[in-house]
Amino acid sequence: MINLPRLAxxxxxxxxxxxxxxxxxxxxxxEKAGDTFLVDAGVDLPVPVRMAWDVLTDFDAMASxxxxxxxxxxxxxxxxxxxxxxxxxxxxxxxxxxxxSMREIRLEPMQRxxxxxxxxxxxxxxxxxxxxxNERGTRVHYHAEIAPGSAIARMFGGPFIxxxxxxxxxxxxxxxxxxxxx
Numbered sequence: 001m002i003n004l005p006r007l008a009x010x011x012x013x014x015x016x017x018x019x020x021x022x023x024x025x026x027x028x029x030x031e032k033a034g035d036t037f038l039v040d041a042g043v044d045l046p047v048p049v050r051m052a053w054d055v056l057t058d059f060d061a062m063a064s065x066x067x068x069x070x071x072x073x074x075x076x077x078x079x080x081x082x083x084x085x086x087x088x089x090x091x092x093x094x095x096x097x098x099x100x101s102m103r104e105i106r107l108e109p110m111q112r113x114x115x116x117x118x119x120x121x122x123x124x125x126x127x128x129x130x131x132x133x134n135e136r137g138t139r140v141h142y143h144a145e146i147a148p149g150s151a152i153a154r155m156f157g158g159p160f161i162x163x164x165x166x167x168x169x170x171x172x173x174x175x176x177x178x179x180x181x182x
Contacts, residue, residue: 026169030158035123037161039144043169045176046137053110053131055175056140059084065175066168080107083118090150092160097150101125123147142169 028041045052059082062072069088076083087100101120107113110131117125127144146161
C-alpha cells in the first residue's frame with residue numbers, strides 16, 4: 001500500500017531540490033561616495049516571505065549561517081528592536097581582517113530589517129533590507145551605506161564589499177534551501 005503522506009513529503013523534497021538546483025541570481029552594485037560605499041543588492045528566493053524572514057532574522061544562529069562570523073548573539077530585545085553583537089573575520093583573496101559590531105536592529109515583521117552600527121570596527125554602517133512577495137517567492141532588496149574602518153576594505157573598496165555581500169546573500173539563500181528541505 002502506498003503511504004500518501006510519505007510520498008507527498010518525498011515529492012516536496014524533490015521539488016524543493018529542483019527549485020534550488022540553480023543557485024539564485026544575486027545582483028550587487030557598489031558605488032563610492034566620499035569615504036562611504038553605497039551598496040544595492042537583490043536576490044529572489046523561491047520561498048514564502050515567512051521562510052526568508054526567519055533566516056534573515058535568526059541572529060543567534062547567524063554564525064552557523066555566515067562563514068565569516070565566529071559569533072552572533074542578541075544581547076538585548078526591546079519590542080521590535082534587537083541589539084546584536086557580532087564578531088568575525090572577513091576574507092578577500094589572501095587578505096583577512098577581524099571585525100566586530102554592536103548593531104541596533106529594528107524589525108518591521110515580514111517586511112523590513114533596519115540596522116545601524118552602534119559600535120564596531122567600521123567607521124559607520126547602516127542597512128535597510130526589504131522583503132516583498134513576487135511571482136517567484138520572495139524578493140530581498142538590501143541597501144547599505146558602509147564607511148570601512150579597515151585598511152584592507154578601504155584599499156580594495158568596491159570589489160571587497162561586493163564580494164562580502166555576494167557571499168552573505170549566497171549563504172542566506174543556501175540556508176533557506178536547507179531549511180526548506182526539512
